[in-house]
Amino acid sequence: xxxxxxxxxxxxxxxxxxxxxxxxxxxxxxxxxxxxxxxxxxxxxxxxxxxxxxxxxxxxxxxxxxxxxxxxxxxxxxxxxxxxxxxxxxxxxxxxxxxxxxxxxxxxxxxxxxxxxxxxxxxxxxxxxxxxxxxxxxxxxxxxxxxxxxxxxxxxxxxxxxxxxxx
Amino acid sequence: xxxxxxxxxxxxxxxxxxxxxxxxxxxxxxxxxxxxxxxxxxxxxxxxxxxxxxxxxxxxxxxxxxxxxxxxxxxxxxxxxxxxxxxxxxxxxxxxxxxxxxxxxxxxxxxxxxxxxxxxxxxxxxxxxxxxxxxxxxxxxxxxxxxxxxxxxxxxxxxxxxxxxxxxxxxxxxxxxxxxxxxxxxxxxxxxxxxxxxxxxxxxxxxxxxxxxxxxxxxxxxxxxxxxxxxxxxxxxxxxxxxxxxxxxxxxxxxxxxxxxxxxxxxxxxxxxxxxxxxxxxxxxxxxxxxxxxxxxxxxxxxxxxxxxxxxxxxxxxxxxxxxxxxxxxxxxxxxxxxxxxxxxxxxxxxxxxxxxxxxxxxxxxxxxxxxxxxxxxxxxxxxxxxxxxxxxxxxxxxxxxxxxxxxxxxxxxxxxxxxxxxxxxxxxxxxxxxxxxxxxxxxxxxxxxxxxxxxxxxxxxxxxxxxxxxx
Amino acid sequence: xxxxxxxxxxxxxxxxxxxxxxxxxxxxxxxxxxxxxxxxxxxxxxxxxxxxxxxxxxxxxxxxxxxxxxxxxxxxxxxxxxxxxxxxxxxxxxxxxxxxxxxxxxxxx
Numbered sequence: 001x002x003x004x005x006x007x008x009x010x011x012x013x014x015x016x017x018x019x020x021x022x023x024x025x026x027x028x029x030x031x032x033x034x035x036x037x038x039x040x041x042x043x044x045x046x047x048x049x050x051x052x053x054x055x056x057x058x059x060x061x062x063x064x065x066x067x068x069x070x071x072x073x074x075x076x077x078x079x080x081x082x083x084x085x086x087x088x089x090x091x092x093x094x095x096x097x098x099x100x101x102x103x104x105x106x107x108x109x110x111x112x113x114x115x116x117x118x119x120x121x122x123x124x125x126x127x128x129x130x131x132x133x134x135x136x137x138x139x140x141x142x143x144x145x146x147x148x149x150x151x152x153x154x155x156x157x158x159x160x161x162x163x164x165x166x167x
Numbered sequence: 168x169x170x171x172x173x174x175x176x177x178x179x180x181x182x183x184x185x186x187x188x189x190x191x192x193x194x195x196x197x198x199x200x201x202x203x204x205x206x207x208x209x210x211x212x213x214x215x216x217x218x219x220x221x222x223x224x225x226x227x228x229x230x231x232x233x234x235x236x237x238x239x240x241x242x243x244x245x246x247x248x249x250x251x252x253x254x255x256x257x258x259x260x261x262x263x264x265x266x267x268x269x270x271x272x273x274x275x276x277x278x279x280x281x282x283x284x285x286x287x288x289x290x291x292x293x294x295x296x297x298x299x300x301x302x303x304x305x306x307x308x309x310x311x312x313x314x315x316x317x318x319x320x321x322x323x324x325x326x327x328x329x330x331x332x333x334x335x336x337x338x339x340x341x342x343x344x345x346x347x348x349x350x351x352x353x354x355x356x357x358x359x360x361x362x363x364x365x366x367x368x369x370x371x372x373x374x375x376x377x378x379x380x381x382x383x384x385x386x387x388x389x390x391x392x393x394x395x396x397x398x399x400x401x402x403x404x405x406x407x408x409x410x411x412x413x414x415x416x417x418x419x420x421x422x423x424x425x426x427x428x429x430x431x432x433x434x435x436x437x438x439x440x441x442x443x444x445x446x447x448x449x450x451x452x453x454x455x456x457x458x459x460x461x462x463x464x465x466x467x468x469x470x471x472x473x474x475x476x477x478x479x480x481x482x483x484x485x486x487x488x489x490x491x492x493x494x495x496x497x498x499x500x501x502x503x504x505x506x507x508x509x510x511x512x513x514x515x516x517x518x519x520x521x522x523x524x525x526x527x528x529x530x531x532x533x534x535x536x537x538x539x540x541x542x543x544x545x546x547x548x549x550x551x552x553x554x555x556x557x558x559x560x561x562x563x564x565x566x567x568x569x570x571x572x573x574x575x576x577x578x579x580x581x582x583x584x585x586x587x588x589x590x591x592x593x594x595x596x597x598x599x600x601x602x603x604x605x606x607x608x609x610x611x612x613x614x615x616x617x618x619x620x621x622x623x624x625x626x627x628x629x630x631x632x633x634x635x636x637x638x639x
Numbered sequence: 640x641x642x643x644x645x646x647x648x649x650x651x652x653x654x655x656x657x658x659x660x661x662x663x664x665x666x667x668x669x670x671x672x673x674x675x676x677x678x679x680x681x682x683x684x685x686x687x688x689x690x691x692x693x694x695x696x697x698x699x700x701x702x703x704x705x706x707x708x709x710x711x712x713x714x715x716x717x718x719x720x721x722x723x724x725x726x727x728x729x730x731x732x733x734x735x736x737x738x739x740x741x742x743x744x745x746x747x748x
Binding site (some may be wrong): 102 | 171175178179182218219222223255256258261263264268269271272275281283284287288290291294295297298301302304305336364365368572
């Protein structure tokens with residue numbers, strides 16, 4: 001119970017640090033930390049497969065890609081950003097207002113808690129595998145088209161053409 | 168469904184065809200692939216069928232939308248001219264393959280039955296378009312357009328997904344008919360069930376996400392930049408295929424899942440439609456670049472399409488299809504003329520896309536001038552062209568709707584059509600009245616045939632609209 | 640680990656909705672206030688993670704695995720998007736030696 005609040009606060013804090021950190025590398029590291037916190041939430045929700053996939057795919061693969069690009073482009077130096085303070089303020093106010101409006105609209109809502117779901121095997125690999133390969137077979141196959149597009153595109157865009165500079 | 172499989176496989180095949188050195192063959196085979204997919208698509212006619220545990224549903228409406236999309240794809244492929252002779256910097260096999268995959272994604276967006284399919288299809292289409300927008304790698308404007316499109320598109324996807332998650336929380340289903348059942352039950356009970364608030368919040372967020380994709384105001388600001396920066400051939404693809412697929416996906420969702428809560432999305436949509444029409448048309452007047460003007464015109468046409476979605480009459484299916492078909496073929500011929508004329512007359516080493524580039528086109532190229540005139544008249548909605556009947560059907564639908572709000576929309580739409588006539592005549596005046604020097608442009612055979620097809624279709628649909636309208 | 644799933648019984652689902660809404664809004668603030676393309680991109684990842692968490696919470700509380708399958712798809716799609724997005728960013732850096740969105744103003748914003 002208390003642990004839930006602790007983990008939530010930690011997640012939100014590190015998410016804020018992602019957005020407000022000056023150095024891009026710090027941002028990436030905070031983002032990795034946020035992903036670990038979210039994986040902790042998945043454990044609390046008994047979604048163990050998602051916990052594993054989240055760490056492997058997000059914190060493992062995606063974040064390494066980010067870190068790799070940042071290091072390759074050498075963005076350590078703190079270049080002052082070109083955005084004016086007014087637009088920054090407007091953006092922050094807009095995001096904050098959105099949250100306040102959402103919470104105000106839902107404050108009387110009572111979704112209850114999942115007392116019926118205790119002991120359910122929802123998040124286990126077995127039940128997810130059954131539904132993924134039976135009901136969701138078609139999207140599962142078609143995601144491969146997406147990966148194919150992404151692969152072809154990333155190679156095409158990233159490849160150095162004749163006469164282009166290296167870096 | 169078979170068309171999706173065929174397109175995915177032929178995309179892979181056309182990548183391998185890239186090993187062959189003859190670029191001309193690549194164009195012909197790709198065209199053939201798209202036409203095969205079109206045939207497979209039409210083979211399902213009059214068979215309502217659910218595929219793979221209710222993931223996709225093909226019915227006559229979705230087959231019609233798919234046909235419009237595949238026809239546009241075929242026409243765009245036909246005017247691509249194998250992307251020029253620059254062996255070093257263009258990769259036609261990759262471009263064609265990605266276009267085929269993008270068409271598969273667009274077909275998923277018009278036949279989906281489950282939110283997952285909508286999401287996967289939308290992403291296949293969007294990711295393909297990000298890549299194609301940035302495909303002119305050494306051109307800074309193309310780079311910038313790709314980044315802008317990518318960041319805005321990913322942002323919109325995030326918003327859409329948050330909406331899907333909230334709707335799932337409220338209804339417990341990803342199936343659009345399943346969601347529709349729960350939503351209509353809610354309405355009958357006349358009271359918010361637990362979590363009604365998050366259902367409404369979710370619907371609005373899904374709505375915003377989709378409006379981003381069809382570039383309706385106030386979510387349109389990325390459109391002119393991206394359309395202007397992208398290579399013209401891919402701008403054509405974007406403003407026809409992507410727009411049709413987005414509107415069809417939105418129509419499907421709103422008419423199947425959320426008709427019971429019309430009040431919730433109907434009223435904001437009225438204002439969004441008016442704003443889209445006004446912003447699109449008024450800003451188009453001030454443009455100096457023909458390409459940018461066409462980008463704003465595509466925003467305003469999104470506004471006209473939204474009117475039909477709002478009107479909710481039994482004729483809506485036919486009107487929306489007719490309008491997207493008329494808009495797509497007219498846009499393709501306009502871009503085709505722009506592309507070949509601007510490349511013929513470079514300014515500072517880049518194609519000149521301003522109105523001046525068209526000056527005096529009619530002297531040596533009467534055919535191109537005629538094609539451009541017909542397409543502009545059709546986009547403006549002048550009688551005897553397809554665009555006129557497109558607008559006519561839409562206004563009739565709006566008129567038959569009893570709600571007083573619709574009178575306002577009609578007034579705005581008719582006023583804005585009048586504004587449209589003004590800026591669509593600018594290129595026509597440049598072509599016939601202004602003095603300029605354009606040498607005779609040699610058109611490749613397939614290019615010429617495509618232009619004849621689009622122009623003939625525009626005129627035939629403008630004289631005998633019932634030919635097609637009755638099919639829908 | 641015995642008592643961990645008890646969270647489902649003790650924490651109302653509302654908390655999860657608010658928690659992910661907060662995470663989502665932090666992501667939106669990041670997109671709107673930052674100019675570095677990579678940080679904007681990371682903020683979008685944050686938004687997607689808020690969606691994932693919300694879907695997983697709904698799915699566990701309803702004991703319906705479909706929500707978690709959707710999370711799986713979102714992760715797959717996000718991976719593909721990251722590959723393409725970073726390729727675009729690298730391509731731009733190669734041309735102008737910067738990834739500040741403000742410098743990119745050949746086209747009007």
